[in-house]
Amino acid sequence: MNQTGYQSGSAAAQGVTATPAEGMSHDRLKKGYLNYLELKSEEIKEQQDSRRYYHGSQWTSQQIKAFNDRKQPVVTYNRIGRKINAVVGLLARQRQDPRGFPRTEGHEQGAELATAVLRYVMDQQEWAEKDPLAGMNGAIDGIAGIELMLERGDSQAPGDLDVGFELVDPASYFYDPRSLKAD
Numbered sequence: 596m597n598q599t600g601y602q603s604g605s606a607a608a609q610g611v612t613a614t615p616a617e618g619m620s621h622d623r624l625k626k627g628y629l630n631y632l633e634l635k636s637e638e639i640k641e642q643q644d645s646r647r648y649y650h651g652s653q654w655t656s657q658q659i660k661a662f663n664d665r666k667q668p669v670v671t672y673n674r675i676g677r678k679i680n681a682v683v684g685l686l687a688r689q690r691q692d693p694r695g696f697p698r699t700e701g702h703e704q705g706a707e708l709a710t711a712v713l714r715y716v717m718d719q720q721e722w723a724e725k726d727p728l729a730g731m732n733g734a735i736d737g738i739a740g741i742e743l744m745l746e747r748g749d750s751q752a753p754g755d756l757d758v759g760f761e762l763v764d765p766a767s768y769f770y771d772p773r774s775l776k777a778d
Contacts, residue, residue: 627771628769630772631769631770631771631772632769634772635769635772638737641737642735642736642737642738642765642766645735645736645737646735646736648675648676649673649675649676649679649735650673650676651671651673651676652671653671653673654669654671679731679734679735680731682730682734683727683730683731683734684727686727686730687723687726687727687730690723690726692714693710693713693714693717694710694713695707695708695709695710695713716757716758719757720758720759720760721760722760725741725760725762726741728762729741729762729763732762732763732765735765736765736766738765738768739763739765740762740763740768741760741761741762741763742760742761742762742763743758743759743760744758744759744760744761745757745758745759746758746759
C-alpha cells in the first residue's frame with residue numbers, strides 16, 4: 596500500500612501499488628472524491644435506475660403496493676433489457692480483428708509484426724469476452740471502460756512485462772466533474 600492507502604485492482608494482485616500524483620495528499624484525494632459524489636448524485640441515481648430497469652425492476656414500492664391492494668399482478672415486459680442485449684450483440688457480430696498498417700512502403704514487416712502482437716494480446720487477455728461487457732456497461736450506465744495496464748510477465752526478470760486488460764466497474768468509477776479535457 597502507498598501513502599493514500601489505495602491499491603489498484605489487478606495491479607494489487609501483482610504486488611504493484613498505485614501512487615498518487617505529485618502533490619496529491621490523502622485529504623485532497625478524499626475531498627475530490629466526496630466532491631464528485633456530491634456534484635454527481637443525480638447522475639449516480641440515474642445509473643442505478645438504469646441498471647434496475649435493465650434487470651426488469653421498474654416498479655417502485657408504492658406502485659407495487661397499489662397493485663397488491665387492487666389484487667393485480669405486477670407484470671413487466673422488459674423491452675429495455677432485450678433492446679440493450681440486441682445492440683450489444685450487433686456490435687459483437689460486427690467486430691473485426693485488429694490490424695496494423697504500414698506508414699510507408701518499407702514498413703510492411705513491421706505492420707505484420709504489430710498485427711501479430713495485437714492479436715496475441717487480445718487473445719491472451721480474452722478481449723472477446725470483455726469487450727461486450729464493456730459495451731453493455733456503456734449502454735446501461737452511460738459510462739464504461741477497459742483499463743490497459745502492464746503486468747508482471749512469466750519470468751521473474753525485472754523488465755518482463757505483459758499487457759493486461761481489466762474491465763472498469765461503472766459503480767466504482769469516478770472523475771473530476773469540472774474537468775474540461777476529454778482525457
